[in-house]
Amino acid sequence: MESEEKIGYHEALTLLVIILSAKIFLSFPRNMVLLGDAAGWIIVLLSGIYSLVGYFFLASLLKNYPGKNLIQISGQVCGGIIAKIIGLILFFFFLMITSMYLRQLAESFILAILPRTPISVITLSFLILLIYAVILGIETLSRVAWLLGPYLLAALIVILLFSLPQATFDFLVPILGPGPLPLFKYSLIHLSVFAEIILFGIIAPLIRDQGRINRIGLYSLLGATIINTGVTLLAISVFNYASVQKLIFPVFQLTRLITYGEFIQRVEAVFVFLWFFWAGIQLSGLLYGTVVSFAETFRIANYRPLTFSIAVLVFSISLIPGSMTEAVEWNDYATSPSFITIFYSAASFGIPLLLWLIGSLRKYPGGVKK
Numbered sequence: 001m002e003s004e005e006k007i008g009y010h011e012a013l014t015l016l017v018i019i020l021s022a023k024i025f026l027s028f029p030r031n032m033v034l035l036g037d038a039a040g041w042i043i044v045l046l047s048g049i050y051s052l053v054g055y056f057f058l059a060s061l062l063k064n065y066p067g068k069n070l071i072q073i074s075g076q077v078c079g080g081i082i083a084k085i086i087g088l089i090l091f092f093f094f095l096m097i098t099s100m101y102l103r104q105l106a107e108s109f110i111l112a113i114l115p116r117t118p119i120s121v122i123t124l125s126f127l128i129l130l131i132y133a134v135i136l137g138i139e140t141l142s143r144v145a146w147l148l149g150p151y152l153l154a155a156l157i158v159i160l161l162f163s164l165p166q167a168t169f170d171f172l173v174p175i176l177g178p179g180p181l182p183l184f185k186y187s188l189i190h191l192s193v194f195a196e197i198i199l200f201g202i203i204a205p206l207i208r209d210q211g212r213i214n215r216i217g218l219y220s221l222l223g224a225t226i227i228n229t230g231v232t233l234l235a236i237s238v239f240n241y242a243s244v245q246k247l248i249f250p251v252f253q254l255t256r257l258i259t260y261g262e263f264i265q266r267v268e269a270v271f272v273f274l275w276f277f278w279a280g281i282q283l284s285g286l287l288y289g290t291v292v293s294f295a296e297t298f299r300i301a302n303y304r305p306l307t308f309s310i311a312v313l314v315f316s317i318s319l320i321p322g323s324m325t326e327a328v329e330w331n332d333y334a335t336s337p338s339f340i341t342i343f344y345s346a347a348s349f350g351i352p353l354l355l356w357l358i359g360s361l362r363k364y365p366g367g368v369k370k
Contacts, residue, residue, distance in 0.1 A: 009209045011142035012200075013216050014149035015225075020224030022282035023222040024231040025251050025275050026104045028193075033244040035186045038242065039177030041233040046187030048225025054349035055221055056329070057356040058197070059214040062204045064359065068350070070201030071296040077359045086351055087297025090198065093347040094290035095310070096340070097195070098283060099317035100327065102126065104154055105279050105340065107250050107324040113272055119187050120319060126283070127315055133284035134291055134307045145281050155274045156227075160234055162258045167237035175242075193228070197221060199289045201352065202296075246336035277327045287314065328368055 007015075032040035058070070065073045071090065106122040133141050176183060187242035198253040200217045201287035208211050238257070244250050255271040291310050295303035319348060 005137050005139040005206050006140055006208050007142045007203060007206045007300055008146070009020065009212055009216065011139075011146040012203065012207050013220055013282065015142045015145040016148060016197070016200060016216065016220035017223040017227070018145055018152070019022040019176060019199060019276060019282045019285045020194055020220060022278050023101075023143045023193075024228055024247070025109060025278065026101070027248055028228070028249055029232045029235045029250045030244055032193075032239045033236060035185065035190070036183055036316070037177040038172050038174055038236060038241045039183055040236060040244075041229050042177070042183050043187045043190065044193060044229045044232050045225065046183065047190050047193040048229065050188060050191055050227075051219055051264055051349070054191060054353070055197060055217055057349070058075045058201055058352040059217060060356055061352055062213060063213060067205050068242060069203075069296065070198070070206050070355075071293065072357075074206075074351075074355055077355050077362065084297055086148065086355075087293060090202075091290060091293040091297060093195070093198070093344065094286055094293055095314065095317065097344065098286040098290055099314045101279075101286065102130075102314060103318040103321060103327045105283070106294055106318070107327055108252065108275075109272075110233060111249065112252055112268065112275075113323070114347065123315060123318055126280075127311055129280060129306055130284050133280070133313050135304050138285075138288050141281065141284050143286065145285075148277055148281070151272060152278055154156040155270070159255055159258070159271060159274070160231070163238060163254045163261070167234060168240075169237050171237050172233075189345075191349055192341050192359065192361060194221060195287065195344040195348035198348040198351075199285060204291050204294055287311065290314070 027042070032043050034040075061070070061073050062068075065076065068076070068342045070086045071083060074086040078086070102123060103119075106119050106126065109122050110119065152295060154192060170205065197217060197220070200220070204213055208215065231251060235244050235247075235254065239247065239250065239321075247253050252268065252275075257267040287307075287310075291303050291306050294300075294310065295306055300306065
């Protein structure tokens with residue numbers, strides 16, 4: 001698939017950090033605490049470290065096959081049929097993760113500000129914005145991420161700092177929660193916490209500065225690990241782990257606790273705007289990955305006409321869960337291991353590892369030899 005779009009270094013980095021960390025506004029902190037009790041934040045930290053190791057294989061592929069995305073690399077390494085299978089796996093990965101995040105976002109808006117609005121209306125309204133963003137292209141989306149990213153991060157930091165005085169670090173004991181072995185096991189199983197990094201394998205050829213391409217993925221994983229770990233740690237220290245396990249959206253509850261005198265109250269209204277833009281950028285990027293992975297798999301030169309039909313599919317899948325609880329469980333990390341967790345991990349880290357091994361055995365035919 002040919003494209004004239006180009007992404008700058010900072011734009012790509014900001015886009016990936018936002019996509020990798022947007023889950024903090026949903027049930028992610030709760031799910032980690034369900035696994036690790038008071039040590040839920042350690043699971044996030046260890047998963048981030050493991051993800052950095054797993055990223056090595058994706059980075060190596062992009063370096064050895066410059067100017068190609070992951071699906072094109074799979075075609076060169078394994079042949080057309082295997083490339084189509086890998087492309088379909090990536091398509092279903094992006095399709096599922098986009099649909100479930102969209103459903104959770106709609107449910108969170110109902111819970112927070114629109115309790116009487118039908119779920120289909122919120123989902124459809126948000127999906128229209130995502131379609132528009134994908135049609136504009138990844139270059140426009142990445143520029144929006146770079147424009148809004150610093151302000152979104154600053155707003156998040158302010159909210160967390162206002163919550164910090166209510167933290168009690170005694171809630172972080174026992175430090176190792178269920179014990180060191182379960183923590184290592186859960187963190188390894190839940191590499192899917194950072195599964196969205198596979199989007200970098202799709203957009204990498206579009207980055208202008210190919211010389212710094214591997215730094216983008218590395219720095220985005222580091223940034224997302226810090227954000228996800230810090231937010232989970234703060235939620236536990238404010239509410240204690242037993243309370244966090246009962247909260248569907250812990251970060252939203254954090255904002256409700258912020259009160260300073262008679263002037264700074266009800267800051268969740270400001271938080272909703274932060275939530276909206278952060279999630280909008282994340283879901284637009286994931287929907288772009290869904291559409292482009294399908295187009296690449298079947299060698300469709302222009303991906304934009306596919307956006308509407310795939311968006312209908314995303315909308316339909318997002319409405320399959322019968323309730324908010326079921327929607328959270330569909331995209332949940334709390335079942336260990338679950339089919340979805342294994343599928344996400346295999347798609348995001350297993351495919352690059354497999355291609356790297358095959359490419360190493362074949363000494364990178366058509367690529368750049370070391």
